Amino acid sequence: MLTAAQVAASGLATVGAPAVSSCLLLSESAPSLSCLVCSDIAQLRDRLRLLDICIVRFLASGWATGALPAADIVRDGGLLGISVDEGRRWLPRHSRMPYRLIALSSAEHDTLRQHLRDGRAWDAFKTVQLLYLAEPGFSGARDAIHAPAAYAADARPDRDYLVLPVR
Numbered sequence: 660m661l662t663a664a665q666v667a668a669s670g671l672a673t674v675g676a677p678a679v680s681s682c683l684l685l686s687e688s689a690p691s692l693s694c695l696v697c698s699d700i701a702q703l704r705d706r707l708r709l710l711d712i713c714i715v716r717f718l719a720s721g722w723a724t725g726a727l728p729a730a731d732i733v734r735d736g737g738l739l740g741i742s743v744d745e746g747r748r749w750l751p752r753h754s755r756m757p758y759r760l761i762a763l764s765s766a767e768h769d770t771l772r773q774h775l776r777d778g779r780a781w782d783a784f785k786t787v788q789l790l791y792l793a794e795p796g797f798s799g800a801r802d803a804i805h806a807p808a809a810y811a812a813d814a815r816p817d818r819d820y821l822v823l824p825v826r
Contacts, residue, residue, distance in 0.1 A: 660700075671734070684760055686714075686811055695709060709729060725821075756807065
């Protein structure tokens with residue numbers, strides 16, 4: 660568990676709650692939407708490590724899920740990125756502003772994971788949407804979440820992105 664002050668001091672992410680352990684992270688905001696549902700977070704020297712991750716990616720053509728034991732939020736040149744395998748692969752997309760973490764209660768975490776296990780993509784999306792619409796700078800419509808322009812929208816052509824296959 661990290662306090663909001665520890666998260667903010669990293670310069671890599673922000674969180675509205677006083678502390679965070681299990682959390683949600685919108686990691687890609689355009690043109691598709693990707694989220695990480697994490698069981699825990701830790702601070703290592705120059706990075707925030709997300710642990711026991713369920714990834715979900717929503718696209719117009721479908722959705723995809725996957726799992727990772729860990730991923731790191733790091734500085735990558737002038738951008739922030741989410742590194743997998745010590746920087747050999749990355750999650751789409753890089754961000755020009757700190758990633759926004761949403762602290763999840765145990766019930767919220769379990770509900771999101773259950774939606775994904777049961778193949779209920781729309782329920783998972785609506786849960787993510789409701790949580791992010793309460794955050795400053797985020798907005799949405801029936802089937803969209805709009806992040807600030809500088810948030811998780813930059814692609815680096817020199818990076819190997821981990822892209823999940825669509826169901």
